[in-house]
Amino acid sequence: MNDYSITPGDAITLTVDGSPVEARRGQTIAAALVASGRRTFRETRMNGRPRGLYCGMGVCFDCIVKVGGETVRSCMTPVEDGMRVTLPVQLTRAGAER
Amino acid sequence: MTAVRETDVAVIGAGPAGLSAALAAAQAGVRVTVVDEYPAPGGQFYKQLAAGFRVGNRAQLPYDYTKGDALLARVRAAPIEILNDALVWGSFEPGVLEIKHRGAMGRLRYRAAIVATGACERPAVFPGWDLPGVMTPGGAQTLVKTQRVLPGKRIVLAGSGPFLMPVANTLIQAGAKIVAIYEATTPREWVRHAPRLWGHWARMSEALRYWRAIRGARVPVRFGYMVVRAEGEDALERVVLMRCDRDGNLIPGTEVTEPADTLCAGYGFIPSVQLTHMLGCEHTYHTARGGWVPAHDDAMQTSVAGVFVAGEVAAIGGAHAAMAEGTLAGLHAARTVGRPVSDSAVSGAATGRAQHRAFAELVSDIFAVKPGVLDCITDDTLVCRCEEVTAREIRAAAIAWGANVNFVKGVTRCGMGYCQGRVCGSLLEGLIAQALAVPPDSVDFLHVRAPLKPVTVRDLAALAERD
Numbered sequence: 001m002n003d004y005s006i007t008p009g010d011a012i013t014l015t016v017d018g019s020p021v022e023a024r025r026g027q028t029i030a031a032a033l034v035a036s037g038r039r040t041f042r043e044t045r046m047n048g049r050p051r052g053l054y055c056g057m058g059v060c061f062d063c064i065v066k067v068g069g070e071t072v073r074s075c076m077t078p079v080e081d082g083m084r085v086t087l088p089v090q091l092t093r094a095g096a097e098r
Numbered sequence: 099m100t101a102v103r104e105t106d107v108a109v110i111g112a113g114p115a116g117l118s119a120a121l122a123a124a125q126a127g128v129r130v131t132v133v134d135e136y137p138a139p140g141g142q143f144y145k146q147l148a149a150g151f152r153v154g155n156r157a158q159l160p161y162d163y164t165k166g167d168a169l170l171a172r173v174r175a176a177p178i179e180i181l182n183d184a185l186v187w188g189s190f191e192p193g194v195l196e197i198k199h200r201g202a203m204g205r206l207r208y209r210a211a212i213v214a215t216g217a218c219e220r221p222a223v224f225p226g227w228d229l230p231g232v233m234t235p236g237g238a239q240t241l242v243k244t245q246r247v248l249p250g251k252r253i254v255l256a257g258s259g260p261f262l263m264p265v266a267n268t269l270i271q272a273g274a275k276i277v278a279i280y281e282a283t284t285p286r287e288w289v290r291h292a293p294r295l296w297g298h299w300a301r302m303s304e305a306l307r308y309w310r311a312i313r314g315a316r317v318p319v320r321f322g323y324m325v326v327r328a329e330g331e332d333a334l335e336r337v338v339l340m341r342c343d344r345d346g347n348l349i350p351g352t353e354v355t356e357p358a359d360t361l362c363a364g365y366g367f368i369p370s371v372q373l374t375h376m377l378g379c380e381h382t383y384h385t386a387r388g389g390w391v392p393a394h395d396d397a398m399q400t401s402v403a404g405v406f407v408a409g410e411v412a413a414i415g416g417a418h419a420a421m422a423e424g425t426l427a428g429l430h431a432a433r434t435v436g437r438p439v440s441d442s443a444v445s446g447a448a449t450g451r452a453q454h455r456a457f458a459e460l461v462s463d464i465f466a467v468k469p470g471v472l473d474c475i476t477d478d479t480l481v482c483r484c485e486e487v488t489a490r491e492i493r494a495a496a497i498a499w500g501a502n503v504n505f506v507k508g509v510t511r512c513g514m515g516y517c518q519g520r521v522c523g524s525l526l527e528g529l530i531a532q533a534l535a536v537p538p539d540s541v542d543f544l545h546v547r548a549p550l551k552p553v554t555v556r557d558l559a560a561l562a563e564r565d
Contacts, residue, residue: 001248001273005158008246011116026150028389031245039230039250039359046486050332052230053249054483054521056237057142058135059218061516062228062483063553074239078137078149094166098236 012031021085029074029085030056030063041065041074041087064088074088101204105131105179105436107428108195108208110186110373113141114166115409115420115427116214117173122428122447123212124176124436131179131206133197135551139173139180140166140237141216143417145243160271162243162264169421188548189376193404198553203560208430210404213377214424215370217388217410218520220467222257222363224474225327228483231334235265235362244273250360251275254337256325258282259366259465263308270315277356279312280323280339282365283465287344294460301418301457324348325363326474337361346470365467367414368524374411375546376401383539386462387413389524390543396448398427399434406431415458422450426540472532482522483527484515489529496530502542503527516552519544 007024014032023032030053033041040050041063054062056075063074066086072092088094107123115360124130132139144166153159173180175360181199188196195206219234226232231250235257238249249393253261253269253276255262262279269276294301322341326348329336342350367388373383374392380401381390390412398406408427409420426447429439446462475481477490487510503526506512512526513519519526523544531538 002271003246003248004160004163005154006147006246007152007154009148023146024150025243026148027247028148031148031241031247034249035245035247041230044486049228050230051228051483051485052333053233053237053241054228055219055234056240056549057218059517060483062523064516075237076136097447 012079014079014081014083014085016085017087025079025081029065029067029072029079029083032046032079034076042053043088043090043093045064045088045091045094099201100563101202102207103131103204104207105129106209107131107431108133108206108211108549109214109410110195110211111214111216111409112136112139112180113214113216113409113420114143114169114417115216115411115424116141116212117169118424119212119214119406119408119422119428119431120178121169121173121176122425123432124178126429126432126433126439128432128437129179131208133180133181133184133186133195133206135183135185139170139182142240144170145240147424148244148537151246160319162268180545185551185553186373187550187553188320189373190548191489196548198557199504203557210406210434212375212406212408212410212424212427212431213374213392213411214420214427215373215411217367217369217414220365220368221521222325222365222471223479223481223525225324225479226329227363228480229328229330229334230332231330231359232328232361232363235262235364238360238362239265239268240407242268242274246272248272248274249362252277252358253360253362254278254280254356254358256280256323256337256339256361256363257365258467260305260461261363261364261366263305263312265362267308268318269310270311270317276315276317277358278318278320280317280325282324282342282346282468282471283323284321284344288464291464294456295433298457298460323354324471324474325361328361334359334361342468342470344468346468346473346559347471348473365471366465367410368520369411369414370520371411372518372520372550373548374400374405374407375543376454376548376550377405379405379407381543384413385466386459389527392416397430398423399430404434413455413458415455416461419451419454419458422454424453427555475529481525482510482512482515484517485511487512492526493533496533501530501534501536501540504542504543506530507544513544518546518550
């Protein structure tokens, strides 16, 4: 990528479903997920279909993930060092895992 | 305890319209508070780099990064209060907005309000549009421009409208591989509007600049195509397109398949009118303005006294029209709260607005959404991404329950999810109108409810401790 003399924020690490993912301070969770090569962010509640980043600007809520039990839009939420992100799964599966 | 702020003029949205409105009102001497959901002012047009990213030499940045610098500098130098990371989630009494600012619930009392909430993208809908890898053009642009992350390795751009050009430009400049651009309209359709281009030289040179970037990168541009489906197992692998005629009817035997991991598809923009609905403004349906829009007078005042609109929320028209309208609305709002404003300032803004709106109308005529786009929506296609409702369910509900989006919403839950119908609302109007063969303005609009965007139960509980 052409950098135009832009230096991203410091390198930090978050965990996604327990696995470490590198990110840059200031980035959103969504950007960190895409940069790590991940396209599917979650499963839908009813049909368990894969979803990823769609509108990228806080409108559609397709990119929602969980941070510390709270549902957030990954495209609107900046990463933090040591942040624990979990990816939502289908309701029936989530029930079975409980 | 929730914070209560007071201001003379509340501006909702910090894009070109909102910032111009804030500046005009502040220069007239009134207290101005701008409320904006994003982390930094600028909106979608003047998207800013993520906080924490440093720029060595600002002069090396492409124009798209710096085009908002002058306006933002003037806003920062003016006595304007800007609340970022501030969501307006409701309004339960006149003159008061409910806000969630940096996680804390609060209220903002105002004497006049300028709604400059902009627009969201009009989705391109076809089987597979919910697959990971399919996204809006604006989403891809945001990812590249603010986050410095490429959305994928092989990108197809599709849909219609002038916005595809700056998105392509941003992607190309960042080094992304665009496989091809598929535009639904054709230059042949544009020809009959060509004489109206006379005089709009600045806008045309901008388009030419983008066109050169696209040609320079040897990206093929094909006209008269629409996406008919996106295929892939767990994420996008292939985009299938077909040629269409001027009404958007698909031409049999013209299928092409593009292997791609990313598809950015959209048909322009939809005004974000949730707040103007909530404030009780009357709305009228104008296809060329983007659908349901708040009615307003020459002063940009809506049917609710003291509530003004500016920019895309009033009619899709681009940043330049939005800025002129913002200035106009800001001046009139200042007048409303009792400050003198010169007639020449008002007439200057009105003249600028008229010129930019003329261009906006030309663009919306050229890139008018073709009726045939609805034919790409097969019965199995998902329409409501949040509540997972298919076109089949919507068509059946329309036939069973009648020509009103709110009936169909109640029966199917389409439009009831997280996005509150921002993505599927216009689609729902179109599908119901088509299923019952009635005009799209006869099926009503989705009624809004608080919260306009989700807040948590904890947030609502905090309200109980108010006052």
